[in-house]
Amino acid sequence: MIEPDTANPIPVSAMRQSSKLPYLTGIAVVLLVFVTPFGSESTAGWAIFVHRALLFAIAGMCLVGLRDRETRDFGIGIYALASLSLLIMFLAVWSSNRNLFDGFHLWYHHILFALFFVAIARLSRTQSMRWKSGVLASVTSVMVGHLIWSTLTEITPLSGPFVNPNYFGSYLLVGFSISLAIAARHVAIRWRIAGALSATFLLYGITQTLSRGALVAALGVMVLGLYKMVLGLYKMNRRLQLAAAIIGLIILLFLLAVFSPQLINKFSDIQTFDPYNYMRPQIWRSTLNMIGESPLTGLGMNAYEDAASRFPVAAEGTVGRYARRHKMAHSEYLHYSAEIGIPGALLFVSLLAYIFLAQARARARPPASEAFLTEAGFLAAAGIGAHALVDNNFSVPVVAAVLTVVALAPLPMPRYSSIRLPRSLEGKTVLAFVLVALFAHSTIVPTLAAYFNESGQRAFQNERFDAAERAHRRAVALAPDHPLLLTNLGTMYLARFSRTGDPHWLDAADAFFSRAVTLNPDFIVAWRQRHAVLTRKLNTDGLESFEVLSRLIENSRDILNVDPVSVFVRRNLAEALYSSGRRDEAIRELSQAIELEPNFVPASRKLAQWYEEAGDIARGESLRREADRIVAEFQNAEELNGYELNLLGRGEQGPGPEARLADE
Numbered sequence: 001m002i003e004p005d006t007a008n009p010i011p012v013s014a015m016r017q018s019s020k021l022p023y024l025t026g027i028a029v030v031l032l033v034f035v036t037p038f039g040s041e042s043t044a045g046w047a048i049f050v051h052r053a054l055l056f057a058i059a060g061m062c063l064v065g066l067r068d069r070e071t072r073d074f075g076i077g078i079y080a081l082a083s084l085s086l087l088i089m090f091l092a093v094w095s096s097n098r099n100l101f102d103g104f105h106l107w108y109h110h111i112l113f114a115l116f117f118v119a120i121a122r123l124s125r126t127q128s129m130r131w132k133s134g135v136l137a138s139v140t141s142v143m144v145g146h147l148i149w150s151t152l153t154e155i156t157p158l159s160g161p162f163v164n165p166n167y168f169g170s171y172l173l174v175g176f177s178i179s180l181a182i183a184a185r186h187v188a189i190r191w192r193i194a195g196a197l198s199a200t201f202l203l204y205g206i207t208q209t210l211s212r213g214a215l216v217a218a219l220g221v222m223v224l225g226l227y228k229m230v231l232g233l234y235k236m237n238r239r240l241q242l243a244a245a246i247i248g249l250i251i252l253l254f255l256l257a258v259f260s261p262q263l264i265n266k267f268s269d270i271q272t273f274d275p276y277n278y279m280r281p282q283i284w285r286s287t288l289n290m291i292g293e294s295p296l297t298g299l300g301m302n303a304y305e306d307a308a309s310r311f312p313v314a315a316e317g318t319v320g321r322y323a324r325r326h327k328m329a330h331s332e333y334l335h336y337s338a339e340i341g342i343p344g345a346l347l348f349v350s351l352l353a354y355i356f357l358a359q360a361r362a363r364a365r366p367p368a369s370e371a372f373l374t375e376a377g378f379l380a381a382a383g384i385g386a387h388a389l390v391d392n393n394f395s396v397p398v399v400a401a402v403l404t405v406v407a408l409a410p411l412p413m414p415r416y417s418s419i420r421l422p423r424s425l426e427g428k429t430v431l432a433f434v435l436v437a438l439f440a441h442s443t444i445v446p447t448l449a450a451y452f453n454e455s456g457q458r459a460f461q462n463e464r465f466d467a468a469e470r471a472h473r474r475a476v477a478l479a480p481d482h483p484l485l486l487t488n489l490g491t492m493y494l495a496r497f498s499r500t501g502d503p504h505w506l507d508a509a510d511a512f513f514s515r516a517v518t519l520n521p522d523f524i525v526a527w528r529q530r531h532a533v534l535t536r537k538l539n540t541d542g543l544e545s546f547e548v549l550s551r552l553i554e555n556s557r558d559i560l561n562v563d564p565v566s567v568f569v570r571r572n573l574a575e576a577l578y579s580s581g582r583r584d585e586a587i588r589e590l591s592q593a594i595e596l597e598p599n600f601v602p603a604s605r606k607l608a609q610w611y612e613e614a615g616d617i618a619r620g621e622s623l624r625r626e627a628d629r630i631v632a633e634f635q636n637a638e639e640l641n642g643y644e645l646n647l648l649g650r651g652e653q654g655p656g657p658e659a660r661l662a663d664e
Helices: 014-018 021-035 038-042 045-066 076-096 100-124 129-153 165-185 189-207 212-233 238-259 261-268 280-293 304-310 332-364 368-387 396-408 425-461 465-478 483-500 503-519 524-540 542-562 567-579 583-596 601-613 617-633 642-647
Strands: 071-073 415-417
Touching: 021 038, 021 045, 021 100, 021 129, 021 396, 038 045, 038 396, 045 100, 045 425, 071 100, 076 100, 076 332, 100 396, 100 425, 129 165, 129 189, 129 368, 129 396, 165 189, 165 212, 165 368, 165 396, 189 212, 212 368, 280 304, 280 332, 304 332, 304 542, 332 368, 368 396, 425 465, 425 483, 465 483, 483 503, 483 524, 503 524, 524 542, 524 567, 542 567, 567 583, 567 601, 583 601, 601 617
Parallel strands: none
Antiparallel strands: 071 415
């Protein structure tokens, strides 16, 4: 068993007095927590480069500062568990072969943050309490600053610099955990007052986001924190301590409800009712079916979103049952199980649980001066871990924040070890080559690929097709196996055909869409774009129309294998079958489309026409009456999305849903 370092035998660091490296490292850590919410939560090109360069810099400064010195280190078991987890993730990337680029990008995410965590944890054991407190306070100040700016510039619900407003709630949850720990366990009264004020403000901020899960997790963190605080203040029995914590929580909830109407609406849906907020059980069942497809090896890293179209979830009681699709499991643990398999997910979760339980043991009797650090790490890990049960919240900003807090806590480290860097020229050359190659593959290549893709998209939107082609081709050259980049280039060629009518561009678009679906058969966007190409060819090829029609039918069936509830494609397939004389098949396909989406008005009217042409007037009239009833029922419906408008025949019919299920 790993015992807490209660005697605190931390070596005195000469570096602490003579070097600025620890302070530069602390600044870099705070900057990482500050910058990661920007750039679409560190997914834009520049944000990928900045946050990964910071991770490399932080790890490098820690290694330089700790080299050739005996310092506290984790046990061999943790390193073995982490290495095995990363190996399984690597195998999941390599074996799936669906999108190696994105798979390796996510794999590097885990490697770099693992190095970051170990480096900060080891460095923090050599630093003063002032250094640790300063980093922790600065991290909290960053979150308070984001919340202040969001409160002043936005109306509720708040999203801050995040694209996904629910991740903002998870991000603030880390700051709330730190503040609560300071308020409950710090030895200085002024720090406790500051912590209490910060915790109150951050909890208010969480109530103003859309995330229900983050708020519930925050309340759970509060019960844990208050329980521990009451335990320390009063020598009462455990039942009375728990009762006092619960009573305090009830009082706080009452005050929040009085001063925050957003809190009431968040859970009561008084102002607006969104049925998608209550689809998690169906999504979890769908994810279990996905896991069952490949329970041992998983579908591959970053493969969930594309595979989810094969496991659709219907929202009953809405105009369009499949208007919005889920792209995540809404549970990190199920999500990992689907992507890397059950054994890999169990190993990864075991690693997290091992560290968390070590924190819980260290929390029992920490030194008084370090109690707030231990409490902050424990509460932050508990809050994010609990929220991860019902949502995907391991985004870059949240991971950066929570790993920082946990690493600063005095984690149990049972042994001493030293970091030895090569001294010979050959050794230094090899190390430099490895680091440059790692930085290039993990950071520079995805940064440039994202940059050129974004440049191409901007040029495309401004109809500067030559510039768009150059940028997209550069992106594809950097990531030749990336289905999305291939599809974006093909989409640009499709637009050029629409502008010029030159069939050369149509053939070019077809070639890139075909490459994309060959690389990733689950990539539905490329399948739909290829469907659009064949539809245009059918209208322009003249004598070759029969061959194109056959290809269109084949492509439609391929799409329905990937996305069985794509009713617009199924409608197009039915019409193609009807045109080729296969009328019974056409009627079956169109009837199935109506069964999937009962409010599919154009399909009902088309099917009525076919029945009337076949002489079944009564059935045709019945379908027309039903279509008219649906139109009348929803003629005054508001806030319909494009998919639902297309179902009702009030919009330009498209290939399928574009909306995605929100996080909360």
